[in-house]
Amino acid sequence: MTAVRTYFSDVFMGLWTALVGMSITLRYLFSKPVTEMYPDVKPRTPTRYRGIHVFEEEKCIGCYVCAKACPVDCIEIGVVRKGKEIKITKFDIDYQKCMFCDLCCEPCPAHCIHMGPEFEKASFTRKGTILQFATPKTLTEEEKKVEKVARK
Amino acid sequence: MSELAAVLPGVLEKAGWSVPGGLVPVLAMFICASIVAAAMGLSAAVLVWAERKLAGHFQCRLGPVYVGGKFGWLQSIADGIKLLLKEDIIPADADRPLFRLAPYLVVLGVFLAFIAFPVSEKLMVADLNIGIFFILAVLTLEVFGVILAGWASNNKWALLGAMRAAAQMVSYEIPMGLAILPVVVEAQSLSLKSIVAAQSGGMLRWYVFQPPFFMGVSFLIFFLAGLASLKRAPFDLPEAESELTAGFHTEYSGMRFSFFFMAEYAGMILVSGLAAALYLGGWHGILPGQSGAMWFLLKTAFLVFVMIWLRWTLPRLRIDQVVYVGWKVLTPFVLACVLGQALMAYK
Ligand code: SF4
Numbered sequence: 101m102t103a104v105r106t107y108f109s110d111v112f113m114g115l116w117t118a119l120v121g122m123s124i125t126l127r128y129l130f131s132k133p134v135t136e137m138y139p140d141v142k143p144r145t146p147t148r149y150r151g152i153h154v155f156e157e158e159k160c161i162g163c164y165v166c167a168k169a170c171p172v173d174c175i176e177i178g179v180v181r182k183g184k185e186i187k188i189t190k191f192d193i194d195y196q197k198c199m200f201c202d203l204c205c206e207p208c209p210a211h212c213i214h215m216g217p218e219f220e221k222a223s224f225t226r227k228g229t230i231l232q233f234a235t236p237k238t239l240t241e242e243e244k245k246v247e248k249v250a251r252k
Numbered sequence: 253m254s255e256l257a258a259v260l261p262g263v264l265e266k267a268g269w270s271v272p273g274g275l276v277p278v279l280a281m282f283i284c285a286s287i288v289a290a291a292m293g294l295s296a297a298v299l300v301w302a303e304r305k306l307a308g309h310f311q312c313r314l315g316p317v318y319v320g321g322k323f324g325w326l327q328s329i330a331d332g333i334k335l336l337l338k339e340d341i342i343p344a345d346a347d348r349p350l351f352r353l354a355p356y357l358v359v360l361g362v363f364l365a366f367i368a369f370p371v372s373e374k375l376m377v378a379d380l381n382i383g384i385f386f387i388l389a390v391l392t393l394e395v396f397g398v399i400l401a402g403w404a405s406n407n408k409w410a411l412l413g414a415m416r417a418a419a420q421m422v423s424y425e426i427p428m429g430l431a432i433l434p435v436v437v438e439a440q441s442l443s444l445k446s447i448v449a450a451q452s453g454g455m456l457r458w459y460v461f462q463p464p465f466f467m468g469v470s471f472l473i474f475f476l477a478g479l480a481s482l483k484r485a486p487f488d489l490p491e492a493e494s495e496l497t498a499g500f501h502t503e504y505s506g507m508r509f510s511f512f513f514m515a516e517y518a519g520m521i522l523v524s525g526l527a528a529a530l531y532l533g534g535w536h537g538i539l540p541g542q543s544g545a546m547w548f549l550l551k552t553a554f555l556v557f558v559m560i561w562l563r564w565t566l567p568r569l570r571i572d573q574v575v576y577v578g579w580k581v582l583t584p585f586v587l588a589c590v591l592g593q594a595l596m597a598y599k
Pocket residue numbers: 169170171172173174175193197198199200201202203204205
């Protein structure tokens with residue numbers, strides 16, 4: 101007798117569970133799609149998103165602290181000092197190495213390096229992934245001599 | 253078709269073409285065949301788009317959005333062009349003639365079945381007096397095509413898929429055929445036209461809603477068995493992507509592949525249309541007195557929607573579960589329905 105009962109309850113449960121599943125999928129059919137139309141509509145990155153760095157050159161004092169803090173040595177800084185005048189000649193970050201850990205931004209005494217919202221920096225060449233943040237400057241011969249380039 | 257053959261000479265005369273009288277029926281046949289073929293291709297294209305779009309929305313996605321404007325209208329045209337341009341590959345070890353024959357057999361079965369497809373009172377190619385029997389008979393041709401495809405590909409996945417298809421389609425032919433019997437008993441006819449005509453007079457006269465619901469249950473069984481014989485999810489074992497690459501059509505590419513594809517979608521329309529005609533009153537509307545091809549197409553579209561809905565709801569069954577459901581659930585239930593309906597007719 102139990103076998104018969106199991107058989108019929110199985111048949112019933114088979115139909116019933118299919119109906120329950122269908123009601124769930126029907127609800128999803130009319131819910132709002134979660135698709136982001138990415139290349140057409142750029143997504144808003146959340147605040148504190150750790151993307152490509154934002155560098156404020158005019159505030160930077162060329163202290164190398166960020167480069168020292170970086171665990172993977174991917175920041176390369178070039179500085180020319182002349183008395184009180186500071187020229188940042190080079191501020192390159194190698195995004196092949198960078199792991200967006202934010203450790204470079206925290207110790208900066210001038211608060212001039214931040215994690216930004218940008219993320220579309222893919223490149224077809226290895227060189228293309230090294231981003232140069234400092235505005236290019238032409239250096240005089242004398243300046244070239246005193247330029248200090250540091251990677252940690 | 254006979255009506256077309258009757259009006260054709262007049263039309264031809266107006267157009268100024270003289271056609272010998274003997275050729276008129278041939279011409280009418282040709283026209284009907286082209287219409288069926290075009291309708292099949294078109295509806296398959298629309299369905300592929302609808303399925304992708306619905307599949308997307310069922311999963312909170314959008315489906316195609318780029319090709320042809322906002323809703324991706326032209327997606328299936330683009331797919332079609334892509335399939336046409338693909339290289340037609342025949343594996344070196346395949347059995348060439350059989351390999352080539354298989355897709356045609358598959359399409360042929362579905363195509364032939366459309367001959368007795370009752371869109372409306374006037375709009376059917378031929379009102380065969382054994383219409384429903386004929387459709388079931390030619391639909392079995394599809395199994396041959398599938399088995400041939402699997403065998404001739406000389407590929408283990410294809411063969412496994414074909415064997416599953418054979419096991420599944422053969423076991424589901426039986427409940428499918430039997431599910432039709434209560435309707436035939438009630439309508440006292442095998443012709444789809446008279447079966448639909450017997451259901452005129454509003455929704456409550458449709459066979460699904462006839463107490464004591466022998467036909468309602470057999471409608472469910474017919475629909476499920478139809479799903480299985482179409483190899484649609486949750487019965488899509490013959491082409492189970494995750495296990496068998498693409499099942500019986502693993503080795504097919506380009507146009508030959510698209511034949512299998514087209515046959516599947518045309519088959520969906522066919523089974524939905526048959527279910528609509530047999531159980532849901534065909535071209536009769538919800539209220540008494542309403543009728544027209546519109547109603548039939550609406551019901552068919554709804555059933556096709558349910559098929560797509562089921563596919564994106566249920567996971568694939570195991571082969572033993574499929575055979576279990578076929579032999580141990582559907583068949584006894586449908587036999588009980590046939591018996592009950594027959595006893596009711598006898599009294
Ligand atoms: S985010 Fe981390 S890895 Fe990237 S530059 Fe800063 S410290 Fe280095």
